[in-house]
Amino acid sequence: MHLRPRTSASTGKEPDPATGAHLSISDLRVEFADHAPAGGTPPVDGLDLTVRSGRIVALVGESGSGKSLTAHAVTGLLPAGAHITAGRITLDDEDLAGCSAGRMNHIRGNQVAMLFQQPKASLDPTATVRSQVVEPLWLRHGLSRRQARARAEELLHDVGIADPDRVADSYAHQLSGGMAQRVMIASALAGDPGLLIADEPTTALDVTVQAQILALLRRKQRERGLSVLLITHDLGIVASLADRVAVMYAGHIVEESTTQELFTDPQHPYTRALLRASLLRSEDGRLFAIEGSTAQSRGLDHGCRFRPRCPVAEELGISHACEDTEPTLHTCGADHSSRCWASPSPDRMVSA
Amino acid sequence: MVRFALRRLLVLVVALFTVSVVTFLVPYASGGDPVRTILRSRVAGQALDPSAVEALRHDLGLDQPLILQYLDWLGRALHGDFGLSFTSRTPVDQLLGSALGVSFTLTAVALGAAFVAALPLGTLAALRPGKRADTAVTFLTQSFVAVPEYWLAPILVLVFSQHLGWLPSAGWRTPQYLVLPALTLALRPLAYFTQVTRAAMVDVLKAPYITAARARGLSQPQTLLRHALRNGLLPVMTLFSLWFAGLLGGSVVVEVIFAVPGMGQLVYRAVVNHDIPIIQAGILSIVALAVLVTTVTDVLYALINPAVRLHDGSV
Missing domain, CATH: 3.40.50.300 (P-loop containing nucleotide triphosphate hydrolases)
Known part of the structure; x- marks a missing residue:
């Protein structure tokens, strides 16, 4: 996990006296x-x-x-x-x-x-x-x-x-x-x-x-x-x-x-699905569900853990990246970080 | 809480009355004529004189209708008068008083020791289920269950009386005489108490209030003493009162081997001799004491676990 983009959470840093x-x-x-x-x-x-x-x-x-x-x-x-x-x-x-x-x-x-x-x-x-x-x-x-x-x-x-x-x-x-x-x-x-x-x-x-x-x-x-x-x-x-x-x-x-x-402005597909499932109802009054279960994400030793349930990977044509390499938790906006290849990143943009 | 205790007392009175009827009738249902048994023991082998049989029957009050016999017996029993032994002609309450005291002491010491030893053993096993201490405790207690009293008692006598000379082998005079019979009696209840403590503690230690107590800053020993043990010993208390009832009159083997003049011996001999007054009074007092111990346990249980005090809004 070297070269991880600095997260906004700045883990392991000396506590800042103001907001330590x-x-x-x-x-x-x-x-x-x-x-x-x-x-x-x-x-x-x-x-x-x-x-x-x-x-x-x-x-x-x-x-x-x-x-x-x-x-x-x-x-x-x-x-x-x-x-x-x-x-x-x-x-x-x-x-x-x-x-x-x-x-x-x-x-x-x-x-x-x-x-x-x-x-x-x-x-x-x-x-x-x-x-x-x-x-x-x-x-x-x-x-x-x-x-x-x-x-x-x-x-x-x-x-x-x-x-x-x-x-x-x-x-x-x-x-x-x-x-x-x-x-x-x-x-x-x-x-x-x-x-x-x-x-x-x-x-x-x-x-x-x-x-x-x-x-x-x-x-x-x-x-x-x-x-x-x-x-x-x-x-x-x-x-x-x-x-x-x-x-x-x-x-x-x-x-x-x-x-x-x-x-x-949720960035990660899982967050978006979670928000939709808990805050919205579809037109016929039914609740939205997140396809699949967490069990599908167990035992994955490479790539993104949400990939088996992710609607974005296929859509954006980046499923190759998602399958090969686990994305890092990187800054994707002011005070905002996401662990997704599709989220904007200061040092790399996803070709989509 | 007072109402809870009173309700338990009422139950106790009803139970005793029922038991008095049953214990009164049981000897009659067991067959055999006590009058003939008594006379035969006196005239050894000779033919019985029918008029003597009837005279003795009248003397003993056995020619009265059963209901009158019962009321008469109950009335006197309420004053502590259980009549004379058919065979020895000594007052039953005297025989009973000393035997009951002996049995109560022996049972209380044996079960008390078993209880005190079972709590730490069961807790030790429950702390790490399936690990070495648990396996050792389980093995030990299972072998305790398998050992019969008539085998263990002579072994103990051989070791502690014959070889080491530390303890008397039989009789009932000083507290030393209590040790070997109590030890023999304690082993099996110790095994059961330990297993029940273990099972209860395994559950208790998983309870959210244990984690919550740790989260408040209590160390593991503090949590055990202040929260786990009190909850874990509740089922053991129930088992304790059941064993108490069982051992009061049910330790015949141990009483015979160690020549302990307790209830087991007294009632056993009375049954053999058709000595009805002793049988009736013996069973009644064993049951009475057993019910009393159960009631005391119930009240203690409710004191420890207030959720048990059902129908009782006030605390």
Whole structure:
């Protein structure tokens, strides 16, 4: 991957004091050790991503694209059998990929916190809400019992829970999904982390509650100047919340830009298909679908990973290039990069 | 929570009443005439005098209608009076009291030890399923299941009493006498508790709340102690109460080998001798104690896992 065009995300560079990289992932690869047949593509392969301080970056893609694995790789909580086999994850100028387990325990909760898709299942059914909100507090500050109890109620109040003392003494089964996610946000913020990773935080909630939780996330992000990595497949959420968007396909980023730019001028054929599938309906009212499945992109060891499903390659008569060489993630406009032979490039133009 | 406990208590009373009817009737259904058995043991080999048979039958109250016998028995049983043993003519409640105490102690120690050992063993196996520790634990527990008590007990006596001289081989006087019979009894429940702990922990460790706890900054040991273990031990508690009921009166083999004067021996001998008052009182008290242990377990279970307290809105 030498001679890669500099991406706008400028991976691995020194953090710029004004808009410094808070989290920067470069060339990340995650593999499953147990069943890795020769030639199988790793679920995350060559991923580059940057979250600048105080920004919300959305990582979008369909199921199986490797979004959640990427999130869990950052927090060091990959499922059993999955390992980081290459790349760097830099958080606050520290490489997490090579961190000791003890150091990661300290970083989790204090520097990076996480929200999950199933808020109710993310709370221990045998423990009170209070005890779980308090945990990051006693780990970090060594507060007394009474101080921690009071602080827990304060945190619950701050996430919009009207009766924090009652909720603090409740158990997961007594809470609604939205309430449980508020509790999870309170416990995530208890350790005062700078980066919040939200893995499909509203997918399991109904629509009105979704909007409330998203508004709460936005408010907390502004109040605390949080950097947020938002993982979602819902482009509506992206549009309402994110500053930047990175589109993930088959283990790496295929397009990255500001939210505005990506929605108005999508460059990669996959991004365009994704936008069409989620935002538009055809004339007879049916939803657009993306032909094929991600399974078709597994096991490709050369060329573009989206090629088997790409409508553009054939049309533009560039399928030769697409089959031979994998395009790099290159600048294709101001603050915009794409991984497609058909996207405009400053140093090469596609003959089409 | 109080309502939950009260409801469980009501269930307990109903269960005990049902059991009292059944235990009262069972000895009569088992055939054999207790009066003749008793007399035959006294006159060894000679012919029985029919008038003596009837006189004894009257003395024992066995000529009354069954329903009257039951009500009479129940009324006295409620005051702790289970009558006299047919064979030894000693009060049944005295025989029962000491045997029940012995069996309860033995069962509690054996199962308590099994429980305490099973939690770390099962957890160790569950941490890395299919890896070396898991294989070792599974192999160990499977061999525990396969070992019969009548084989293990003599081996233990041979090693710890004969060769090493550390522990007494039989009897029931000091706590040392408890060790070998408890060890013999504990091995199989230990195996089952371990397997159930392992299975439960494998599931629990995959649960989202475990990942969430790690994400809050808890180390793996902290997560195990604060979240995983409490959830993982719930199914083991249920198994514990089932084994408790089973071992209270069901450890005859171990009691005989180690000369432990427990319920198993007492009831077994009573059955052989058609000693109806002991059989009735014995079974009733075993069942009562078993139901009581189950109830206590249920209440503990609900204390640990509040989602169990169904129909109970208040916490």
